[in-house]
Amino acid sequence: MAKSPLAGAGTRKSRTKEELIRFVLFLCAFLSILTxxxxxxxxxxxxxxFFREVRVFDFLSGTRxxxxxxxxxxxxxxxxxxxxxxxxxxxxxAIPVGLASAIYLxxxxxxxxxxxxxxxxxxxxxxxxxxxxxxxxxxxxxxxAAIFPQTQIFNAASASIVVGIMVLPMTxxxxxxxxxxxxxxxRQGAFALGATQFEVTLRVVLPAALSGVMAxxxxxxxxxxxxxxxxxxxxxxxxxxxxxxxxxxxxxxxYIVQVSLGDTPVGTVEYQTIFAVAALLxxxxxxxxxxxxxxxxxxxxxxx
Amino acid sequence: xxxxxxxxxxxxxxxxxxxxxxxxxxxxxxxxxLLFHVxxxxxxxxxxxxxxxxxxxFPEQAGIKSALWGTVWLIxxxxxxxxxxxxxxxxxxxxxxxxxxxxxxxxxxIGNLAGVxxxxxxxxxxxxxxxxxxxxxSVLAGSLTMTLLILPVIxxxxxxxxxxxxxxxRHAAFALGATRWQAVRAQVLPVALPGILTxxxxxxxxxxxxxxxxxxxxxxxxxxxxPEGPMDAFTALPIQIFNWASRPQEDxxxxxxxxxxxxxxxxxxxxxxxxxxxxxxxxxxx
Numbered sequence: 001m002a003k004s005p006l007a008g009a010g011t012r013k014s015r016t017k018e019e020l021i022r023f024v025l026f027l028c029a030f031l032s033i034l035t036x037x038x039x040x041x042x043x044x045x046x047x048x049x050f051f052r053e054v055r056v057f058d059f060l061s062g063t064r065x066x067x068x069x070x071x072x073x074x075x076x077x078x079x080x081x082x083x084x085x086x087x088x089x090x091x092x093x094a095i096p097v098g099l100a101s102a103i104y105l106x107x108x109x110x111x112x113x114x115x116x117x118x119x120x121x122x123x124x125x126x127x128x129x130x131x132x133x134x135x136x137x138x139x140x141x142x143x144x145a146a147i148f149p150q151t152q153i154f155n156a157a158s159a160s161i162v163v164g165i166m167v168l169p170m171t172x173x174x175x176x177x178x179x180x181x182x183x184x185x186x187r188q189g190a191f192a193l194g195a196t197q198f199e200v201t202l203r204v205v206l207p208a209a210l211s212g213v214m215a216x217x218x219x220x221x222x223x224x225x226x227x228x229x230x231x232x233x234x235x236x237x238x239x240x241x242x243x244x245x246x247x248x249x250x251x252x253x254x255y256i257v258q259v260s261l262g263d264t265p266v267g268t269v270e271y272q273t274i275f276a277v278a279a280l281l282x283x284x285x286x287x288x289x290x291x292x293x294x295x296x297x298x299x300x301x302x303x304x
Numbered sequence: 305x306x307x308x309x310x311x312x313x314x315x316x317x318x319x320x321x322x323x324x325x326x327x328x329x330x331x332x333x334x335x336x337x338l339l340f341h342v343x344x345x346x347x348x349x350x351x352x353x354x355x356x357x358x359x360x361x362f363p364e365q366a367g368i369k370s371a372l373w374g375t376v377w378l379i380x381x382x383x384x385x386x387x388x389x390x391x392x393x394x395x396x397x398x399x400x401x402x403x404x405x406x407x408x409x410x411x412x413x414i415g416n417l418a419g420v421x422x423x424x425x426x427x428x429x430x431x432x433x434x435x436x437x438x439x440x441x442s443v444l445a446g447s448l449t450m451t452l453l454i455l456p457v458i459x460x461x462x463x464x465x466x467x468x469x470x471x472x473x474r475h476a477a478f479a480l481g482a483t484r485w486q487a488v489r490a491q492v493l494p495v496a497l498p499g500i501l502t503x504x505x506x507x508x509x510x511x512x513x514x515x516x517x518x519x520x521x522x523x524x525x526x527x528x529x530x531p532e533g534p535m536d537a538f539t540a541l542p543i544q545i546f547n548w549a550s551r552p553q554e555d556x557x558x559x560x561x562x563x564x565x566x567x568x569x570x571x572x573x574x575x576x577x578x579x580x581x582x583x584x585x586x587x588x589x590x
Contacts, residue, residue, distance in 0.1 A: 198321075
């Protein structure tokens with residue numbers, strides 16, 4: 001945006017009005033900083049009162065999470081493991097499918113096909129997560145149970161699958177952006193040397209777009225970690241460390257929902273667990289997002 | 305010999321192309337399966353009675369009246385608060401802000417806020433609005449929480465729309481002696497309006513489907529009345545769907561599906577409006 005040196009010139013009255021408007025607009029923009037500060041302040045404050053009762057080390061390294069039952073134990077690792085299981089499962093779907101879709105969109109598809117596929121991806125991205133939760137519970141789980149009869153009603157596998165479908169459009173769209181940011185001259189250079197489309201895509205375009213592609217994977221994983229309703233509905237409420245995806249587990253987000261739905265008295269240590277878990281969740285997703293945005297910003301500088 | 309290799313290389317390209325295409329079109333298949341499944345399960349329950357009855361323990365008497373009106377209240381209030389604030393923030397960042405560290409910080413911050421899980425916004429709303437400002441579990445508390453949640457989306461979309469307005473329009477206004485605000489209000493905003501509206505509608509349609517923040521601020525209760533003011537308790541469509549889907553009985557699952565149909569049709573109408581506005585703006589050539 002170019003700034004004219006004359007802009008804002010005028011009578012004193014109109015200049016005061018201009019300054020006032022400018023200040024109001026600034027306040028609206030500054031609200032975003034206040035939002036972040038409030039989130040951090042609230043989580044820090046409430047988590048602080050929690051950690052006066054429970055040692056940080058016990059929280060982060062304990063392998064038993066039974067805050068609502070006697071004997072109580074506040075080891076968060078089962079929730080982290082449950083979340084990790086969902087993230088890995090979702091990534092197994094979203095990463096290959098998202099990347100392949102993006103390659104098709106950016107390198108192969110005609111403009112007409114793009115005009116159809118892009119909106120479909122947008123629609124998939126706009127479907128509310130509670131709908132995916134319902135889909136997991138009433139469609140995906142029976143499907144899995146038909147193949148593996150030992151499947152529990154609530155299980156990590158079906159939640160992972162729908163979370164994968166849910167973050168797929170974002171992965172595809174970000175990878176598509178990254179691939180399309182690679183300059184045409186690189187492709188033409190490779191074609192001129194006799195490379196086939198496959199070789200150009202895999203050996204020239206993909207390596208050139210690698211940082212953007214990686215950043216999109218990190219953002220997708222971060223979204224999967226924060227996903228709430230689908231995992232609450234489909235993955236269950238059994239915090240445990242297991243590698244079996246057919247069993248019921250519990251994620252960090254699902255635990256927060258469980259407590260807020262229950263009748264745990266406000267102000268007790270049991271209740272404050274949700275702030276400790278939320279603080280951990282916030283710290284993990286925020287650092288992943290910051291890393292991804294750093295990578296994206298650097299990669300944009302290279303080609304623009 | 306060498307032509308053999310060449311043929312193999314081209315065959316690899318063809319296979320790869322086919323694979324990528326199949327995977328990309330799989331998205332459409334998934335969408336179709338999802339829509340088909342939901343419709344098949346829910347269509348039987350979808351009638352006038354369903355739309356005009358309150359929730360009930362008995363599936364055949366249950367309806368979504370309170371949820372539907374709760375969502376209307378929630379989205380109207382959210383729109384009323386978030387649109388002016390979001391557009392104002394976008395105008396500041398795009399048209400007024402000096403290129404200093406503070407504006408850079410605000411920009412990075414908005415990008416990061418857009419990635420914060422929605423349940424964290426729920427906790428923010430619970431502590432800040434429900435308890436600290438003592439708004440209780442009201443529509444207003446829900447709307448304020450939703451506002452904070454979708455503000456980054458609105459700001460990012462509105463900024464893109466403002467950025468698409470050519471600088472020549474601003475320069476012409478300045479040349480005629482307009483102040484920066486006069487140029488923005490009378491020249492830049494009207495041109496950017498279709499783009500801003502599209503972004504706003506998409507952001508609001510995200511708010512309609514959001515469940516987790518509302519669960520956090522305690523909107524999941526039995527509500528058998530229509531809210532009459534911003535301080536009334538409420539329930540909302542996605543909450544009602546969640547409630548029904550989390551019950552074990554098959555009948556309630558089908559009620560959830562019927563609720564999902566209503567939710568998806570609402571979203572579809574909003575998206576269609578956004579697309580229509582965008583296309584109309586493109587046709588008139590701005």
